[in-house]
Amino acid sequence: MSEVKKLWLTALRDLERFANNKYWLAAQIAMNLADIFIFALVFRGFIKRDIVPDYLQYMTPGAVALATFVAAFSIGREVGMEVRRELVDYLLVLPMKRTTLVFGRILSGMLRGLIYQVPFIVIAMILLSPPTIGKTPILIATSIILTTTMSSLAIAVSTISRDFNIQATFRALTHYLLFFFSNVFYTRKALELRFPQPLPDIINIMPISIAADIYRWCFNYYQSIDIWQKLLALAVWGTILTLIATTIYLRNLTKR
């Protein structure tokens, strides 16, 4: 059996277990939907129009970006459990290269992220407008890069320790960092009014911010952005984070 097929089988095995998280997923979906249909909808009537003309339309693509994070992190929880219960020993004796195993897990997290994201893309298409044919490949590429990055990150932070509490803390801190220090909830203009540079600039180049901006362009909220520059920046973030995360996971697989 080729390594590619083994990688695919590893990913499929993890994908089949995605439904096991249905209770956790239901709560996450409720939270994401509440962010759009309650939080953003109410704030639409309260946010200054000169800062954000339509807050619901501004926030929805951001919620699409955040959705990838939630689903990809479900693989992090499972990998964390494997480390705690020493199931990694079993995984290491499987007849496949360690890199195949690692990339199989990342691929699975990516697929979970993409599946979870679909309903939110549909919601964004309804609340804003569907992407044009030309923008669709960019939307797909953005989702693939983002879900891969989030999946790698989730796996890496979940294997840092064997202690469940420390794993959960690292996951939560990563969540907070990506969630709050992004432009999902606030515009650059609002950040500049409150905080000095370079903070607004830094937040604007965070991966979730870049992805949210691309989604806003894809769903026609922004008429024009430097799309190739944004896509390149996201790809650079994705490559760096995935490489670091892969190295950490490979190291932690055998660390005792």
Added chain:
Amino acid sequence: MIYMSSLLKDLRYILLLVQWDLTKIVRRVIFVAMRSTWFVIQVVFFGPVIAQMVNARGIGLDVSSYYNFYLLGIYTSILFTITASRAYDIAEEFEEGIIEYQLSLPMNRKILALGRAIGSGIASTLFTLPMFLTVIILTREFDLLAIAISIVSALIFSIAISGFVLTTTLSIKSSDATDIIMGVLDAILVRLSTIFYPAVILKNIAPYYYAAIINPLSHLADLLRIFYSFEEFKEIVVINPEAMASYILGLFIGFTVLAMYVIEKKIEGGGWR
């Protein structure tokens, strides 16, 4: 004399159960650290930016007044989340057989329910006390009477939510169902209340407004706001202060009695899913 001795015994049991809940929350160091980090980010980062974005003047507030409004809302939110998270502790206790052990103790089950509700309420309120003090420092309101009444209101609210959590978790007897119910409730109740936005803004969407009126979180958040600056917030709260205080008191009595009823009449050991 016999009545007095029985009362003292019951009070001793309640004290022991309160101690039990306090020990449980002290052990959750990582949970404490995570919630504290969330609170710090809300106070230092999220709140100030949102205050810049909202049209506070449209409802008679300025940026700093809205920030104070937000802080008291965030405090209510974290108090609710931490009290509701006691559901996971209770689920864990059920899985470990501790609930069965407690049910078999030679004490009145009503006392068991009351002790657990009060214990959870005190533990959650104590846990959020540093956050409450942070809010006081940031809002620069040092009225001792307001501080005392606020802490008492927070405690009564927390005991009420603990009663609800006990009733729900022990009735459904399922870790998965507890997980989803508490997760969804937290997501919906926090957003569908006056924690982030005042009732006058919610009036734009009628179903949300009516949901916020019956939402306990709206009542505690707005009551705390009234304690701190009656003049500033009196026009934008969900309902008049007496009604809010009565609502929280009613909730406390209702959920505590419900927890006592469920634990005394409905609960038996085993059957955990």
